[in-house]
Amino acid sequence: MTDVALSGLLPERATRVRELIADVPDFPSPGILFKDITPLLADAEGLADVVEAFTRLALADGVDVVAGMEARGFLFGAPVAHALGLGFLPLRKAGKLPPPTESVSYDLEYGSAAIELRSGTLTPGARVLIIDDVLATGGTAAAAAQLVEQCGGVVAGLAFLLELDALHGRERLTGRNVDTLLRVSTPSGG
Numbered sequence: 001m002t003d004v005a006l007s008g009l010l011p012e013r014a015t016r017v018r019e020l021i022a023d024v025p026d027f028p029s030p031g032i033l034f035k036d037i038t039p040l041l042a043d044a045e046g047l048a049d050v051v052e053a054f055t056r057l058a059l060a061d062g063v064d065v066v067a068g069m070e071a072r073g074f075l076f077g078a079p080v081a082h083a084l085g086l087g088f089l090p091l092r093k094a095g096k097l098p099p100p101t102e103s104v105s106y107d108l109e110y111g112s113a114a115i116e117l118r119s120g121t122l123t124p125g126a127r128v129l130i131i132d133d134v135l136a137t138g139g140t141a142a143a144a145a146q147l148v149e150q151c152g153g154v155v156a157g158l159a160f161l162l163e164l165d166a167l168h169g170r171e172r173l174t175g176r177n178v179d180t181l182l183r184v185s186t187p188s189g190g
């Protein structure tokens with residue numbers, strides 16, 4: 001990993017966050033280098049540092065509500081919302097929420113997926129910060145931004161713990177305000 005961008009953290013604390021994210025080769029399928037955040041979540045200081053860094057981004061973006069993608073976006077999004085005194089919107093995989101929902105479909109390498117938001121939970125005009133753990137190809141994040149806008153929200157920004165540079169996810173989010181806490185230049189996927 002390179003280019004630690006956990007602005008506001010002491011350098012040794014930023015390095016520690018980086019070291020708490022484990023590389024797991026060939027998971028969940030051959031050729032994928034999975035970024036495992038469970039050691040980071042288990043570490044009180046590491047978790048606090050990441051939540052604090054996301055919270056600073058949200059303050060800079062002027063946010064009314066925080067949204068997070070299922071499932072790992074929930075782990076950071078909800079504590080960030082709480083730290084800011086804001087609400088949290090879960091963006092869930094298809095079929096998990098009771099109707100009525102708003103939905104956006106997007107393409108995966110094989111097949112397609114959809115994410116959903118419970119109708120009526122997003123106040124029209126609200127400025128939304130979308131949070132997830134990893135920006136890979138950007139398909140999930142682009143769909144999340146589209147879903148927020150479909151529901152009448154304004155995408156204030158998208159924030160990720162990790163950006164996998166080699167997959168160019170940022171290109172799917174051109175024109176949007178994208179922040180990542182750590183960038184990874186090694187080839188990876190997922």
Ligand code: AMP
Nearest residue numbers: 033034035134136137138139140189190
């Ligand atoms: P993408 O839509 O390709 O940007 O993929 C982003 C979603 O897939 C995020 O919700 C991540 O949790 C997950 N993901 C993608 N690639 C990885 C990876 N190498 N390690 C861990 N999670 C990943």
